[in-house]
Amino acid sequence: MNDPTRAEICVVACAEAFRGDGEIVANPIGTIPILGGRLARATFEPDLVLTDAEALFVTNDLPLGHPDAPKVVEGWNPFRMMLEITWSGRRHVMMGATQIDRYGNQNIACIGPLEAPKVQLLGFRGAPGNTINDPTSYFVANHSPRSFVEQVDVVTGIGYDRAGALGTRGRFHRIPRVVSNLGVFDFETPDRAMRVRSLHPGVTVDDVAASTGFDLVVPDDVVETRAPTDDELRLIRELFDPTGLRDNEVA
Amino acid sequence: MPDKRATEDDVVAELRSGMTIGIGGWGSRRKPMSLLRAIARSDLTDLTIASYGGPDVGLLCATGKVARVIFSFVSLDSIPLEPHFRSAVESGAITTTQHDEGTFLLGLQAAAWRVPFLPTRVGLGSDLFRANPQLRTVRSPYDDGEELVAAPAIELDAAIVHVHRADARGNGQFLGVDPYMDDLFLRAARRGFVSVERIVETEEFLAEGPVESLRIPRLLTDAVVEAPHGAHFTSCTPDYDRDEPFQREYAASAKSSEAWEAFRTKYVDLPSHADYLAQVGLP
Numbered sequence: 001m002n003d004p005t006r007a008e009i010c011v012v013a014c015a016e017a018f019r020g021d022g023e024i025v026a027n028p029i030g031t032i033p034i035l036g037g038r039l040a041r042a043t044f045e046p047d048l049v050l051t052d053a054e055a056l057f058v059t060n061d062l063p064l065g066h067p068d069a070p071k072v073v074e075g076w077n078p079f080r081m082m083l084e085i086t087w088s089g090r091r092h093v094m095m096g097a098t099q100i101d102r103y104g105n106q107n108i109a110c111i112g113p114l115e116a117p118k119v120q121l122l123g124f125r126g127a128p129g130n131t132i133n134d135p136t137s138y139f140v141a142n143h144s145p146r147s148f149v150e151q152v153d154v155v156t157g158i159g160y161d162r163a164g165a166l167g168t169r170g171r172f173h174r175i176p177r178v179v180s181n182l183g184v185f186d187f188e189t190p191d192r193a194m195r196v197r198s199l200h201p202g203v204t205v206d207d208v209a210a211s212t213g214f215d216l217v218v219p220d221d222v223v224e225t226r227a228p229t230d231d232e233l234r235l236i237r238e239l240f241d242p243t244g245l246r247d248n249e250v251a
Numbered sequence: 252m253p254d255k256r257a258t259e260d261d262v263v264a265e266l267r268s269g270m271t272i273g274i275g276g277w278g279s280r281r282k283p284m285s286l287l288r289a290i291a292r293s294d295l296t297d298l299t300i301a302s303y304g305g306p307d308v309g310l311l312c313a314t315g316k317v318a319r320v321i322f323s324f325v326s327l328d329s330i331p332l333e334p335h336f337r338s339a340v341e342s343g344a345i346t347t348t349q350h351d352e353g354t355f356l357l358g359l360q361a362a363a364w365r366v367p368f369l370p371t372r373v374g375l376g377s378d379l380f381r382a383n384p385q386l387r388t389v390r391s392p393y394d395d396g397e398e399l400v401a402a403p404a405i406e407l408d409a410a411i412v413h414v415h416r417a418d419a420r421g422n423g424q425f426l427g428v429d430p431y432m433d434d435l436f437l438r439a440a441r442r443g444f445v446s447v448e449r450i451v452e453t454e455e456f457l458a459e460g461p462v463e464s465l466r467i468p469r470l471l472t473d474a475v476v477e478a479p480h481g482a483h484f485t486s487c488t489p490d491y492d493r494d495e496p497f498q499r500e501y502a503a504s505a506k507s508s509e510a511w512e513a514f515r516t517k518y519v520d521l522p523s524h525a526d527y528l529a530q531v532g533l534p
Contacts, residue, residue: 123324129373162376
């Protein structure tokens with residue numbers, strides 16, 4: 001196998017976010033997170049429950065971009081049942097974020113003040129419910145000072161400071177990982193501020209600091225994000241994403 | 252036996268300016284577009300629209316029908332942001348009341364059950380309280396004493412949905428894989444209006460789909476409109492998929508007022524759904 005691309009590094013980093021989850025619904029949103037979720041189940045996390053990105057739970061390894069691929073259906077999961085699963089705590093979602101801050105507060109609602117948005121984005125979607133009930137990870141394809149910000153304009157998904165202020169009411173909140181095109185981040189610090197967990201091959205601490213609008217916690221020894229195995233690369237390239245949709249998300 | 256068959260214009264005649272209207276579907280999926288175009292060319296104004304939003308919200312915003320939108324997202328799915336809705340918000344033409352997808356569902360359920368709210372953890376700690384000043388918390392009366400969000404009932408004057416089959420009595424049938432929240436919208440509304448791909452005899456229902464697909468009892472419907480391709484250009488699987496080229500044309504119409512006027516003249520300001528089908532080239 002030739003060298004992994006940055007997109008393939010990101011797929012494996014997203015897969016790793018689901019390691020150890022066991023028999024829960026892994027609900028990755030977006031091309032690279034979906035590839036990560038499917039790769040995790042096909043390799044080291046076989047009990048994950050995955051959707052076809054619509055309303056069915058499927059057991060077979062579905063390729064992206066082939067809506068007519070045969071499905072082995074193991075369950076029915078329309079939107080309202082997905083919400084019930086969310087409230088029951090049996091789900092790990094990986095969402096996008098237009099903005100994310102040092103404590104993991106996420107914004108997908110609007111840029112500028114809520115009362116008079118400069119740019120109207122999607123809205124709150126399921127972010128408040130996801131983050132108060134279940135582990136919620138994030139994938140940000142364009143790591144920059146505009147996406148990793150000191151303070152988000154609107155808190156749609158709650159971070160560790162907001163969850164902490166809720167006391168025991170925030171007991172189901174957890175942000176296992178933030179994956180970006182530059183590295184992998186977590187909140188395993190005393191005050192739950194975002195920390196560099198690993199940087200993708202070729203990315204330096206200076207690069208990521210210059211692309212981040214707040215001070216990241218940087219450990220003494222920064223490790224490199226693990227490379228895909230040959231088996232993983234083959235699965236990504238030949239089975240899950242033969243047409244290379246991943247390259248549209250991370251160049 | 253009641254016969255609830257009606258036209259799009261019959262339904263519009265039952266609506267009033269200032270009403271709160273819930274719309275079924277989800278994003279750019281199974282939206283009652285023939286009914287929405289009839290509303291768009293009516294003289295109704297000042298509507299409050301509650302929707303898991305897509306081009307339904309955009310179309311009514313672009314045609315000046317909307318005062319307020321109750322939503323948790325507005326998206327065209329394959330085109331993430333709805334351009335007409337964006338313009339309406341960013342120009343200040345409309346106001347909004349925002350929800351999480353879940354507080355929205357619970358609000359519809361509360362209205363359907365005629366209770367003022369339903370408790371949930373959803374929203375705690377987030378800025379949903381700023382985006383929806385109506386939201387309050389409630390303390391559990393039991394020993395846990397936990398403070399929760401009280402998702403307020405979303406009471407609708409009317410709901411309009413598009414499903415696959417119905418009979419003339421107003422029983423409705425879903426044949427797609429996801430009913431979205433359509434039946435909940437109808438339960439939360441005082442009046443229910445359903446458009447369908449095809450009106451069938453009651454005896455034919457179980458040849459079309461399993462008994463579990465009969466999720467709309469006639470108790471919930473005031474009128475049934477037969478509108479083949481009535482959800483076009485949104486999807487209505489398994490009857491048809493989204494018309495992506497047409498959706499791109501719709502989205503591009505937000506680029507300028509000239510582009511919008513041209514789109515509106517060509518596709519919205521037509522006398523009937525039959526004229527629309529002829530214009531689009533559908534049977």
